[in-house]
Amino acid sequence: MPLFRSKAEAKVREAGYDPARLPPGQYFTEKWPVLHAGAVPDVDVSTWTLRIWGDVENEVTLGYDELKALPATEVVADIHCVTRWSRFDAHFKGVHWRELATLCSPRPSAHFVIAHAEHGFTANSPLAAVEDEKALVVYEADGEPLTPEHGGPVRLVVPSKYFWKSAKWLNGLEISSIDKLGFWERYGYHNDADYWKEERYSF
Numbered sequence: 001m002p003l004f005r006s007k008a009e010a011k012v013r014e015a016g017y018d019p020a021r022l023p024p025g026q027y028f029t030e031k032w033p034v035l036h037a038g039a040v041p042d043v044d045v046s047t048w049t050l051r052i053w054g055d056v057e058n059e060v061t062l063g064y065d066e067l068k069a070l071p072a073t074e075v076v077a078d079i080h081c082v083t084r085w086s087r088f089d090a091h092f093k094g095v096h097w098r099e100l101a102t103l104c105s106p107r108p109s110a111h112f113v114i115a116h117a118e119h120g121f122t123a124n125s126p127l128a129a130v131e132d133e134k135a136l137v138v139y140e141a142d143g144e145p146l147t148p149e150h151g152g153p154v155r156l157v158v159p160s161k162y163f164w165k166s167a168k169w170l171n172g173l174e175i176s177s178i179d180k181l182g183f184w185e186r187y188g189y190h191n192d193a194d195y196w197k198e199e200r201y202s203f
């Protein structure tokens with residue numbers, strides 16, 4: 001086993017976790033690093049909205065209180081950044097796609113979700129990744145309201161993909177029949193972003 005891997009696995013074991021949870025090329029951290037392009041935006045929850053549009057029967061716009069009034073889901077998930085850090089058992093609370101789908105009624109042709117965020121940031125995922133049990137539109141992490149540096153007031157979390165697909169400062173979900181590359185995907189990150197297959201870059 002390569003030295004990097006055996007050292008990384010030893011750290012996971014010391015922290016009391018199963019090393020099999022660490023995807024290839026990743027190292028374990030107990031901290032929660034902050035990572036994004038640009039400055040942290042100042043988002044006012046009293047005027048914030050989440051707009052859901054595109055390949056849906058009903059376009060929906062939700063305010064922060066309306067989002068929080070929907071049935072909540074809590075998940076515990078591991079997160080994996082393409083810059084190689086992995087954090088285990090992150091606690092997220094928010095709204096699952098099934099609640100939003102009830103409101104917007106995606107058309108049968110809907111196969112992709114393009115998350116829109118402040119500063120024009122976008123991140124694309126197959127609808128299936130957003131339908132995953134552990135994917136959420138998140139407003140709380142580790143029992144506290146999501147902080148601005150981690151994407152508060154509201155971010156997307158898609159734990160089945162490298163963490164760049166989890167758009168911070170979320171303000172829209174565009175439902176689409178065709179895929180549209182997001183910010184990091186256009187920059188050269190792999191569109192599929194499966195960390196078990198080390199799909200980091202498209203070149």
Ligand SMILES: Nc1nc2c(c(=O)[nH]1)N[C@H]1C(S)=C(S)[C@@H](COP(=O)(O)O)O[C@H]1N2
Nearest residue numbers: 034035036037081117121150164166167168
């Ligand atoms: N709006 C926005 N969301 C973003 C990014 C970004 O640049 N802008 N970067 C992504 C990347 S690369 C990672 S690893 C995670 C980091 O989230 P964290 O800072 O809460 O750890 O946010 C993702 N979401």
Ligand SMILES: [Mo]
Nearest residue numbers: 081082083164
């Ligand atoms: Mo990342």
